[in-house]
Amino acid sequence: MLEPSGDVVTFETIAAVTVPVVLGAMVPDIDTAFGRHRKTLHNLLVLGVVAAYPVYFGNLQYVWIGVLSHFVLDILGSRRGLALLYPLSDNEFNLPVGVPVDSKYADAVMAAVTAVELATAAVIVYRVPQSALQAGLQAAGLA
Numbered sequence: 776m777l778e779p780s781g782d783v784v785t786f787e788t789i790a791a792v793t794v795p796v797v798l799g800a801m802v803p804d805i806d807t808a809f810g811r812h813r814k815t816l817h818n819l820l821v822l823g824v825v826a827a828y829p830v831y832f833g834n835l836q837y838v839w840i841g842v843l844s845h846f847v848l849d850i851l852g853s854r855r856g857l858a859l860l861y862p863l864s865d866n867e868f869n870l871p872v873g874v875p876v877d878s879k880y881a882d883a884v885m886a887a888v889t890a891v892e893l894a895t896a897a898v899i900v901y902r903v904p905q906s907a908l909q910a911g912l913q914a915a916g917l918a
């Protein structure tokens with residue numbers, strides 16, 4: 776378990792997690808260049824594939840966190856939803872609290888969502904016993 780201390784291990788861990796998360800956060804909008812934006816790469820199938828990939832292949836860990844973060848910010852940061860069940864359905868899911876990117880509240884919403892995501896990550900890292908996570912993975916047949 777990472778205990779931030781400012782040593783080399785801490786910075787190596789930050790780099791090991793940050794790079795794949797940032798890359799994962801950029802992946803969904805590739806569908807602006809091909810396919811259908813907010814459908815082709817903005818759905819639960821894509822999230823499931825990137826979440827399962829490291830379990831099976833042993834690499835690309837943490838990419839799913841970036842993809843999930845992108846989905847959350849897209850849902851909360853616009854009035855348009857995401858086709859989470861695409862390709863089964865074109866219906867776009869959204870929350871009524873979303874604000875458009877040109878809203879004066881857009882930066883505040885992004886900062887609030889990021890704070891909640893970081894708090895969630897901290898709870899997972901510091902409060903959820905690793906044995907419980909391991910038991911959950913084993914119960915799901917993933918470890």
Ligand SMILES: [Zn+2]
Binds near residue numbers: 804813845849
């Ligand atoms: Zn997007």
